[in-house]
Amino acid sequence: MKRIGLVLLSISCLLATSCSDKEDLTLLPITDGSISLNNAFTSLTFSKPLDLQSPQDGSNRIFVAEKDGIIKSFDNISSAEVVTTFLDISNKIATTSELGLLGFAFHPDYNTNGFLYVTYTPSESLSVVSRFKVSETDINVVDESSETILLEIAQPETNHNGGQLAFGSDGYLYIASGDGGGTGDPDGNAQNLETLLGKILRIDVNNQDAGLNYAIPNDNPFVGNEDARGEIYANGLRNPWRFSFDNQTNTIWAADVGQDEKEEINLIVKGGNYGWNIQEGTSCYQETECDATDLIAPIYEYGHSKNDKSVTGGYVYRGNELQNLKGYYIYGDFISGRVWALDQAGNNKLLLETGLNISSFGIDENNELYLCSFDGKIYKFSSVGKD
Numbered sequence: 438m439k440r441i442g443l444v445l446l447s448i449s450c451l452l453a454t455s456c457s458d459k460e461d462l463t464l465l466p467i468t469d470g471s472i473s474l475n476n477a478f479t480s481l482t483f484s485k486p487l488d489l490q491s492p493q494d495g496s497n498r499i500f501v502a503e504k505d506g507i508i509k510s511f512d513n514i515s516s517a518e519v520v521t522t523f524l525d526i527s528n529k530i531a532t533t534s535e536l537g538l539l540g541f542a543f544h545p546d547y548n549t550n551g552f553l554y555v556t557y558t559p560s561e562s563l564s565v566v567s568r569f570k571v572s573e574t575d576i577n578v579v580d581e582s583s584e585t586i587l588l589e590i591a592q593p594e595t596n597h598n599g600g601q602l603a604f605g606s607d608g609y610l611y612i613a614s615g616d617g618g619g620t621g622d623p624d625g626n627a628q629n630l631e632t633l634l635g636k637i638l639r640i641d642v643n644n645q646d647a648g649l650n651y652a653i654p655n656d657n658p659f660v661g662n663e664d665a666r667g668e669i670y671a672n673g674l675r676n677p678w679r680f681s682f683d684n685q686t687n688t689i690w691a692a693d694v695g696q697d698e699k700e701e702i703n704l705i706v707k708g709g710n711y712g713w714n715i716q717e718g719t720s721c722y723q724e725t726e727c728d729a730t731d732l733i734a735p736i737y738e739y740g741h742s743k744n745d746k747s748v749t750g751g752y753v754y755r756g757n758e759l760q761n762l763k764g765y766y767i768y769g770d771f772i773s774g775r776v777w778a779l780d781q782a783g784n785n786k787l788l789l790e791t792g793l794n795i796s797s798f799g800i801d802e803n804n805e806l807y808l809c810s811f812d813g814k815i816y817k818f819s820s821v822g823k824d
């Protein structure tokens with residue numbers, strides 16, 4: 438009987454996310470000074486690297502997007518010297534301010550279909566999500582003429598364009614969209630369900646609805662609501678600068694850049710409203726009182742002290758080289774260069790003061806964690822005392 442009970446317990450764990458959530462909360466302590474950051478590829482330098490991805494195709498390559506419109510690839514070895522231009526759309530994008538090539542993602546079946554998704558700003562007033570296809574004859578080159586624009590979002594200002602793309606375990610493409618820009622979300626886009634601005638979007642790239650180059654998943658939260666866009670998965674975001682899936686729990690962790698006071702880390706759930714521009718963090722924005730009844734507070738927020746001013750979201754560490762980082766969400770601040778480890782209970786620990794302009798984080802196909810910096814270098818997290 439005991440054995441049956443155990444089997445039932447493990448089945449219920451498989452069915453409920455709460456079991457894995459509990460595992461998450463029992464993390465190893467991180468000792469002060471135990472983590473370091475090393476220049477991962479000493480021979481390589483990039484121009485404003487903004488995103489780092491791996492196609493998970495067994496080739497052990499790393500792909501880095503440069504803001505001005507080029508994606509480069511190289512072998513994931515520290516002595517790598519050869520960099521290949523994978524995609525170059527620098528001739529058709531605007532790059533001033535926060536414009537540029539802002540993110541990319543490989544299709545989960547990239548190995549068989551060769552599809553790559555890229556988000557960029559063709560002009561100051563437009564951002565797009567496009568699909569490209571790798572060359573049939575060269576795995577290191579994308580056929581630029583293969584572009585199909587899936588989604589276009591009008592941009593009122595040059596800043597707050599979002600830009601993360603990531604596939605969920607459900608096979609859908611998740612897209613981070615900023616509030617469009619300007620101070621304080623002047624048009625109220627993040628709370629307006631009729632616009633795609635200020636949202637996390639979710640689309641099905643494997644099917645097409647009438648008139649679209651994608652389909653809207655039937656279980657998206659606002660499907661059937663005439664006053665809302667069906668693509669919306671969550672709203673109330675200012676400029677989600679980097680979100681990621683915890684590939685063990687499927688939880689979405691999103692950093693939302695603050696206006697003047699609060700930088701946020703949010704756990705994104707379907708249909709969730711993350712508050713902007715009613716609230717900045719857990720404070721009412723520009724009001725002494727506000728109704729926060731239906732708003733989801735960040736699991737962690739920090740203020741603008743010690744030169745912290747612009748959060749850059751990272752990843753829950755699921756690699757194998759750093760045992761004591763396992764299960765922690767690692768993220769940083771673009772301005773101060775500080776890097777922290779956060780657990781799901783909201784406990785936050787300072788890991789490093791790098792002094793770098795941290796533009797993004799990324800993982801390789803072994804889930805090892807990297808950091809992109811505007812000094813042009815890619816850094817890797819290591820244990821002190823190890824290579």
Ligand SMILES: [Ca+2]
Pocket residue numbers: 592593594595596597598615616617618
């Ligand atoms: Ca914008």
Ligand SMILES: [Ca+2]
Pocket residue numbers: 673693701711712713716717718735
């Ligand atoms: Ca918020």
